Amino acid sequence: DTEVTQTPKHLVMGMTNKKSLKCEQHMGHRAMYWYKQKAKKPPELMFVYSYEKLSINESVPSRFSPECPNSSLLNLHLHALQPEDSALYLCASSQQPGQWRFFGPGTRLTVL
Amino acid sequence: AQSVTQLDSQVPVFEEAPVELRCNYSSSVSVYLFWYVQYPNQGLQLLLKYLSGSTLVKGINGFEAEFNKSQTSFHLRKPSVHISDTAEYFCAVSDRGSNYKLTFGKGTLLTVNP
Numbered sequence: 368d369t370e371v372t373q374t375p376k377h378l379v380m381g382m383t384n385k386k387s388l389k390c391e392q393h394m395g396h397r398a399m400y401w402y403k404q405k406a407k408k409p410p411e412l413m414f415v416y417s418y419e420k421l422s423i424n425e426s427v428p429s430r431f432s433p434e435c436p437n438s439s440l441l442n443l444h445l446h447a448l449q450p451e452d453s454a455l456y457l458c459a460s461s462q463q464p465g466q467w468r469f470f471g472p473g474t475r476l477t478v479l
Numbered sequence: 480a481q482s483v484t485q486l487d488s489q490v491p492v493f494e495e496a497p498v499e500l501r502c503n504y505s506s507s508v509s510v511y512l513f514w515y516v517q518y519p520n521q522g523l524q525l526l527l528k529y530l531s532g533s534t535l536v537k538g539i540n541g542f543e544a545e546f547n548k549s550q551t552s553f554h555l556r557k558p559s560v561h562i563s564d565t566a567e568y569f570c571a572v573s574d575r576g577s578n579y580k581l582t583f584g585k586g587t588l589l590t591v592n593p
Binding site for chain 2: 373472475
């Protein structure tokens, strides 16, 4: 298994909703990442988990809450989002922190 | 700190023509270099990477790139493109001392026309 999977593919939510994005990899990678990508822009790093511990938070608002339940899973909990948070959310993993990333297909999020 | 400049935001070419997508970087330390491709409505796929060794790197789908340290460049080339190569291409760099920072260029949209 050489891929990163993400669910759901699409998500539409209101500003008062609570939802979660899920990411999974079974490559034995020990680093996992969340990125946000706006249209026609490169991905922007949000969070890094290294050996299941949060090691980097790129000053992301608290309405985004990451969680790493185990070495294969990464969640992103969403609460009270704003319309400007609408974007493609990409999960990635690497064998070790800092190595090249394998990206998932992303979740297209729309906040109404 | 490092930075990446992709000199062309859009590159239109005809099918079966050769293409070069340009990438320059700046860093005060040695770097790793990557090219990623993003097809419409998809995630990023690693095309190729330069870590060390031979400066000519071959990747998937017939792409190759050449690392030029003196010119701080890592241009991506393909001798003959297909319609299916239409996508956004991102050059990225990480310095060998950094554990986490992967800096992307702004991307180049390659459009292959029939």
